[in-house]
Amino acid sequence: MLAAHRNDLLDMRGFARRMGSAQLSSTVRLDSSLVTYSPEARTVTVRADLSGTKVYADGVGTGREHKVRSEYRECADFVFGVDAGGDGVTLLRELAGPAVDSRTIGGEINAVTKDQAEGPEAHLRPDEIFAARKAAAPGAVTAARAHSAISHSGMVGWAVRHIRDRWQYRQDCTNFMSKVMHYGGGAQYVSGWYTNPSAWWRNTDPPPFAPGATRSWTLAGANLGHFSRKHHRVTWRRSYAQVRVGDVMWWDDRIDGIDHMSMVTYKNADSPGGIYIADHGLGSSPTVGYDAYRPLAFAMRRDRTVRNIGYASLDW
Numbered sequence: 001m002l003a004a005h006r007n008d009l010l011d012m013r014g015f016a017r018r019m020g021s022a023q024l025s026s027t028v029r030l031d032s033s034l035v036t037y038s039p040e041a042r043t044v045t046v047r048a049d050l051s052g053t054k055v056y057a058d059g060v061g062t063g064r065e066h067k068v069r070s071e072y073r074e075c076a077d078f079v080f081g082v083d084a085g086g087d088g089v090t091l092l093r094e095l096a097g098p099a100v101d102s103r104t105i106g107g108e109i110n111a112v113t114k115d116q117a118e119g120p121e122a123h124l125r126p127d128e129i130f131a132a133r134k135a136a137a138p139g140a141v142t143a144a145r146a147h148s149a150i151s152h153s154g155m156v157g158w159a160v161r162h163i164r165d166r167w168q169y170r171q172d173c174t175n176f177m178s179k180v181m182h183y184g185g186g187a188q189y190v191s192g193w194y195t196n197p198s199a200w201w202r203n204t205d206p207p208p209f210a211p212g213a214t215r216s217w218t219l220a221g222a223n224l225g226h227f228s229r230k231h232h233r234v235t236w237r238r239s240y241a242q243v244r245v246g247d248v249m250w251w252d253d254r255i256d257g258i259d260h261m262s263m264v265t266y267k268n269a270d271s272p273g274g275i276y277i278a279d280h281g282l283g284s285s286p287t288v289g290y291d292a293y294r295p296l297a298f299a300m301r302r303d304r305t306v307r308n309i310g311y312a313s314l315d316w
Helices: 006-018 140-146 152-162 172-183 220-230 295-302
Strands: 020-040 044-058 068-081 088-097 234-236 246-253 256-266 275-278 306-314
Touching: 006 020, 006 295, 020 088, 020 295, 088 234, 088 246, 140 152, 152 172, 220 234, 220 246, 220 256, 220 306, 275 295
Parallel strands: none
Antiparallel strands: 020 044, 044 068, 068 088, 234 306, 246 256, 246 306, 256 275
């Protein structure tokens, strides 16, 4: 498996190094595994539950190296092809999460469509990531947060404590972040029909055939539309220097538009190498997966089609 991933690992290491970031060490434990064989496809699939600890560092090579320890757990499927003679196997691919192509859970589709992904970042270049937004002036960032009704430290604490929670959706990133904002930060529900972009709520015990949450609670594009365009519930950042712990992040993909959310859980430098994030997604499992302090530089490189990332402080 290491040989199969050699080029990707070296590429990731080089990209992270240019960002001043590195993964110094890691431990991996195989908690459980399930092996299945497909005689038609002549493949063996090993589903493995992995856990361990990663030690990251930012400021590498500057004399100001800073280490961050992060526990993780994830599930992955390793698909091997069986040689014609049956004497050996070759790793064909690794899939983050079970190898099931399904995004429908409980009748709700938790995926971003092109229509839902329309947003202010639709056609930006990477160097326009901050400039296009109506961001606060540098001196107003601290003042805006001081007067916010949101507990940003509460958001971080809730995210770190609940990062291991079982996923409720096949794509759970926006659901997780909505819970972070509401339960951790105190963001208010906004009533309305579940398809209404102005509404944002979750029904913890829905009656039969009733929606469990609004689209803005579970879909990244709809969530951005609610918090940015409909109600102006966020203050956008204009530079990495303005990014703060507790900031919400919306990811703009070249293919799918706004398709992911995460949050800043730790910061040690004004660069992707010194910003650490938490999320449900980008390599974790739909059943259990977490990494509460993952370097942004690693996440950016792993999601190769990312076009922009918006950073904002939640206001109410």
